[in-house]
Amino acid sequence: SSELTQDPAVSVALGQTVRITCQGDSLGTYYANWYQQKPGQAPVLVIYGKNHRPSGIPDRFSASSSGDTASLTITGAQAEDEADYYCNSRDSSVDHVVFGGGTRLTVL
Amino acid sequence: QVQLQQWGAGLLKPSETLSLTCAVYGGSFSGYYWNWIRQPPGQGLEWIGEITHNGRTNINPSLKSRVTISVDTSNNQISLNLRSVTAADTAVYYCARGLTTWGPRWFDPWGQGTLVTVSS
Numbered sequence: 001s002s003e004l005t006q007d008p009a010v011s012v013a014l015g016q017t018v019r020i021t022c023q024g025d026s027l028g029t030y031y032a033n034w035y036q037q038k039p040g041q042a043p044v045l046v047i048y049g050k051n052h053r054p055s056g057i058p059d060r061f062s063a064s065s066s067g068d069t070a071s072l073t074i075t076g077a078q079a080e081d082e083a084d085y086y087c088n089s090r091d092s093s094v095d096h097v098v099f100g101g102g103t104r105l106t107v108l
Numbered sequence: 109q110v111q112l113q114q115w116g117a118g119l120l121k122p123s124e125t126l127s128l129t130c131a132v133y134g135g136s137f138s139g140y141y142w143n144w145i146r147q148p149p150g151q152g153l154e155w156i157g158e159i160t161h162n163g164r165t166n167i168n169p170s171l172k173s174r175v176t177i178s179v180d181t182s183n184n185q186i187s188l189n190l191r192s193v194t195a196a197d198t199a200v201y202y203c204a205r206g207l208t209t210w211g212p213r214w215f216d217p218w219g220q221g222t223l224v225t226v227s228s
Binding site for chain 1: 153219
């Protein structure tokens with residue numbers, strides 16, 4: 001089965017730009033979706049498909065991909081962006097869902 | 109606006125069966141994938157499986173032998189049964205609506221989560 005690999009932790013200075021990556025074989029074919037999870041809360045979808053934001057998600061969140069790596073970029077990180085971020089996609093062979101291990105973002 | 113509300117027993121003994129239900133309010137039930145996802149304390153997300161409104165299921169192979177997901181279209185509800193639980197099944201369990209246009213599902217919205225603890 002496919003796996004998605006994320007860096008465990010990333011930090012960014014307030015107002016700066018940060019990129020959170022997700023690497024996996026299936027990402028050479030499929031997009032990654034991205035979720036934000038704050039402590040004690042359910043995950044919230046922030047990016048889906050090629051680079052689509054659900055209603056209410058600020059436009060400082062964007063996504064891109066290259067080869068087997070997908071990226072979530074936060075341009076001008078805010079204090080409220082401090083959270084865990086998860087990517088998901090599908091297995092490269094069968095129609096099963098896979099999640100990355102998550103990245104804890106700290107805004108300094 | 110679609111909302112998912114879930115409920116079920118929060119404390120189980122080893123070997124018992126976990127049972128959770130998730131109700132969908134305010135939107136269409138058909139045309140989506142209705143999922144269960146769990147998160148052990150301090151860990152990441154694990155996909156358990158999904159069901160469509162007509163009962164077609166798709167289950168994580170690592171849990172397939174113990175998982176049943178069912179649907180009640182008359183009440184817009186889905187249910188999860190996980191048999192023979194152990195401490196390793198201790199987690200927050202979420203239901204979530206899955207959508208796709210091609211390839212990977214994305215999940216939106218999510219239920220509020222139910223903490224299930226397995227302890228003797």
